Amino acid sequence: TVFEVDAMVERYEGTAAPMYPADLADAGVEGMVLATYVVDATGRVDTTSIRILRSDHPHFTASVETALAAMAFRPAKRRGQSVRQLVEQRFRFQLGRTAQIATHAG
Numbered sequence: 001t002v003f004e005v006d007a008m009v010e011r012y013e014g015t016a017a018p019m020y021p022a023d024l025a026d027a028g029v030e031g032m033v034l035a036t037y038v039v040d041a042t043g044r045v046d047t048t049s050i051r052i053l054r055s056d057h058p059h060f061t062a063s064v065e066t067a068l069a070a071m072a073f074r075p076a077k078r079r080g081q082s083v084r085q086l087v088e089q090r091f092r093f094q095l096g097r098t099a100q101i102a103t104h105a106g
Helices: 022-026 058-070
Strands: 031-039 045-055 076-078 081-083 085-093 100-105
Touching: 022 058, 031 058, 045 058, 058 085
Parallel strands: none
Antiparallel strands: 031 045, 031 085, 076 081, 085 100
16 A cells, blocks of 8 residues: 555556547546556556446446556555555546546555
8 A cells, every 4th residue: 555665656657548438428428437456566457456446337437447457557666676556546537638547545
């Protein structure tokens, strides 16, 4: 968790991000997904650790899960070594914008 590392994970800019599902955009549907997952010592998401805590629509969930599998991070550090970290992240889907990402380490 954030309390057990010296430096938290940091997503590299330009890596994967959730795509706004076209059917929901066309219908004017906005929403949010709250997920937890582990970023491993190589900076990749351990896809077996992904847990969706809240989602406003299954298509938003699928978009987030797909993006997480392709995201790249600077791994967390503890005593100078790369380590795994649990991350809690909120993805907001708002019309007229790309998915907004807020990260809170858990």
